Amino acid sequence: MIIAPAVSRMLRFFPPVVTGTIILVIGVSLMRIGINWIFGNPVGPTAPMIVDPAHADWLKAATEGATAAGLPEVPAKIAAAPSVPNPAYAPLGNIAVSAAVLVSILIIAKFARGFIANISVLMGIIIGAVIAVATGAMTFAKVGEAAWFGLITPFHFGMPTFDPVMILTMTLVMIVVMIESTGMFLALGDMTGRRVSQPMLSAGLRTDGLGTLIGGIFNTFPYTSFSQNVGLVGVTGIRSRFVCVAGGRDPDCARPCAQDGRTG
Template identity: 75%
Template sequence: MSNSTHPVDEVLPAPRLAALGIQHVLVMYAGAIAVPLIIGRALKLDPEQVAFLISADLFVCGVVTIIQSFGATQWFGIKLPVMMGVTFAAVGPMVAMANANQGPDGARMIFGAIIGAGIVALLIAPLVSRMLRFFPPVVTGTIIVVIGASLMRIGINWIFGNPFGPTAPKLVSPEHAEWLKTVTEMAAATGSTIPPLPEKLGLAASVSNPAYAPLTNIGISAVVLVSILAIARFGKGFVANIAVLLGIVIGGVLTASLGMMHFDKVASAGWFELVTPLRFGMPIFEPILIITMVLVMIVVMIESTGMFLALGDMTGKKVTQPMLSAGLRTDGLGTIIGGLFNTFPYTSFSQNVGLVGVTGVKSRFVCVAGGVILIILGLVPKMGALVEALPTFVLGGAGLVMFGMVAATGIRILANVDFKTNRNNLFVVAVSIGFGMIPLVAPDFKMWMPHNLHPLIESGILLASVSAVVLNAFFNGTKENEAEVREAAMASEA
């Protein structure tokens, strides 16, 4: 390496680049596949379609990672060692959209909202750094806690089963259903004296469902969880960093050996297939849904700003205003590409930023190599089919860790907030977390509100974000402190 070459710009030998690139991919892999699994199943898509979402996600992860790390003109790419992946912050709003509009049409509405939000994010990227004053650690920490708490519901449902549909805890008794059918037929008979049944009369579910929370599923989830904790405790270096992925692999091997995981779809999937844009048809652009995703993107870009500033400190390369704008523009561009290629909003993955500190390797070309590997994985349909074949209860044990770590990251950021001399910060956190819990505890709270408002208010993440920003401005004002944002990001990577 020449004396004039900064470590960030050092091009390592190809074998080392490949090995370190694989390391970065393995660290982010479990987080990268989680979101397409969550959204695909929330949309009630076919297994083949969910597998395609996973492949598309890996492909776009690779493309956006290369743009961010290598750079594409002066306008895009921060040119630091950054791995890009789907943000968990968007999961809550997207699940709400999926629950309201299932199937391919629901997917088209989600992708339309994502593309629209990406365009807005691209345009406002230079302004976001000026919004740091509205997002000090007391705000970002609170938002991340609520994101983690909201996601925990998904991980818990992966273990036990969804509270509705085929895995609901209670089912309608077959005897009751037969009785209602008989009475309905008698009431419809000519000359019957039985009054007609009231419109929309239904039977309450009263019989325990054996498909909900079977002990075998709980046991396998527990094995995955214990495996992750044991690897994290006793594993060293890189092995400890991929504890979640190794736990999922152990769970997959266990379920396969018990005959509970089937590989028919994996066998029938091809070895190579291009990821085609607009697979589900033209996106549907709903203004309210776009506004919802724009609010998410603002939070994501503020988080990215902290990550970039922290990464600049770790690598010894000062992040200038043009660099920061180029990095945030790439968040917007990546989100547009995601919507076009049937996937989701993108941001820098904090666990990979942490890996830079662990390995001490600062070269951005390591992440470029990781991006190439992700593209290759995305072009192999068997990889997506293999992930889709994993039973949800295997992912449940890992979900407790992945989503719980999101909440724990928020708590760690809040640990550096001054609660002793500024008691008003307690009000900001307390009330905002309370707002964030409303949709989790009382999902029908919006039933009498205008329907157009539902997408905006049915996500606890957005409610908590608005509450935290407004209350912080009310109690603490809006003074800018870049050092605080950098410190919060460093805390989240530790």
């Protein structure tokens, strides 16, 4: 929040070719997250390769045999390497549901009109959820077990510590985040036909900083602007800052948006 005005003065160093490249890189880097959600995470129970059960049994027997025979123990960190395909990776059901969601969004955005076209992404998610529930891939058992209300306590994991190395690391990370947010603010300004001025950019960056501060107090990750939301502006055509207000977010996050109440 303190250095936001200084960063906003660098606005002239962000021509369209720079901001466009930033948005492109962000979008490409986020593609792997969606791919992992469809096929499976690269590590864990859905990894593409798993340890051969025979190799795991051999290593266990060798460890127990060495202990029984009085031989040097097998180092604890030795583990069998994944070597066989994981049948839980890239299940056809997940791919089918993901394809249905994508196709639904594209069809609704292309052929629907008015309000339905504006909520094409939401409609696609709902269609995918219905399919997942019908096929048994999604249940609400955990929702039924959860409490109706929950109290979030500040500093649940302990009071903050002030380590110089950690502070420097997070400062560098937040500078990168500020550059990323600058690119998204400028791209959003181009989409809505409203020029992003230096005070507007400074206000947006300060809002990112304030969100990160509040997030740290309430035990969550740093907050930043999301390029997915910028893409949604282009898909839905909705440009009103009151969308942010309705979502329970600070209206300052939409400062680069178009005039109040204006919709596409």
